[in-house]
Amino acid sequence: MNLKLLSKISFLALSSAIMTIGCSKNEFKVKGEIYGGENKTVMLERTGFQGQWIPVDSAHINKTGGFSLKFPAPQSPEIFRLVLDNKYIYFPVDSIETITVTSSFDKFGNDFTLTGSPDAERMERFEKELLDAYYSNTDSLKTFKKEVYTKYMKELPGSIVSFYILTKTIDGKPLYNPGNPDDRKYFAAVATGFKTHRPNAPQTTLLEQTALQALKEKNKEEGKYLSIEANEITVIDMDLQDDKGNNVKLSDVVGKGKPVAVIFSLLNHQDSPEINMALAEIYNRKGGNVEFYNVSLDSDQYAWREAAHNLPWITVYSPGEFMSEDAAKYNVIQLPSFFIYNSEGELTSRPLTLDELSKSL
Secondary structure, eight states, rough: TTTHHHHHHIISSSSSGGGGGSSOOEEEEEEEEEEOOTTOOEEEEEETSOOOEEEEEEEEEOTTSEEEEEEBBBBBOOOEEEETEEEEEEEEEEESEEHHHHHHTTTTSSSSSEEEHHHHHHOOOHHHHHHHHHTTTHHHHHHHHHHIIIIITTEEETTTTHHHTTEEETTEEEEEEEEEETHHHHHHHHHHHHHHHHTTTTHHHHHHHHHHHHHHHHHHTOOOOOOOOTTTTOOOOOOEEETTSOOOEGTTTTTTOOOEEEEEOOSSSTTTHHHHHHHHHHHHHHHTSEEEEEEEOOOOOHHHHHTTTTOOOEEEOOOTTTOHHHHHHTOOOOOEEEEETTTTOOOEESSHHHHHHHHHO
């Protein structure tokens, strides 16, 4: 991957390269003070559709260091940046808000404060901690990367700050690289968060594609190819907890005289109701002559449990989201994914669509 793909993430989609600005007259504002920057010009930029940064407003810094900028509020969260003397301060904008930036001309881009929204304050803390780790030593940076997911990304699923952190570059190098085996799990986790909490956000598709490509490469490197040949593959077992808190082994379900469909999916996604209705139609039409073993990869286990209560088939939860060990066993690279065990307990087919699933059963 992948410098080409990483470049696509870092620049094409960093913020509003895939956002749209509404026709509303609502605006957000950026103001503040840049000490020592008197008579300089500070610019506000956003990314264009080709990934380039486009100036959208500029302001003359007055004799006390003050400045003020404004731009139409984005319809979706977006990253903007201030530019001064080829140095940058990045900040998130969610809607109509006022972001206050305080810095100095000499330390612009390295030493600053952001106020006006919780996300802006989180981004400030992240930037400062990143610089401290980067300029300390390599071991410190490695430790920081392990901690930052829990501290900033895991607690903010679907947050534009999480997206920014994941696509951050420093001195021209990516902080997180989907081509790095140690970093792939972070892309998968953030992609799952966006898919669950911001399914319509433009970043979601790109993150999901990146996570799935990383998973493909991981499976390829580890030699995990799932070859479906009738009567040759026995149960690839899973032992997972259902919505009632009971562990259900797949090997206890298959080979009991009826075909079993193993389904990998998300229950808390905008498409889930439609998919579950189609599955219910197949399930009911078979009149008890088929069993479903539905493995959910949702990021929010509690929301999954609520959704699972409404389903008549076996629904279990696999932790790890897109990097679930169970999903890796089956080389799952898209959701939903389907696998069929025949009535004798043999893994016989991998339908690609709901129609193929129905026909195979």
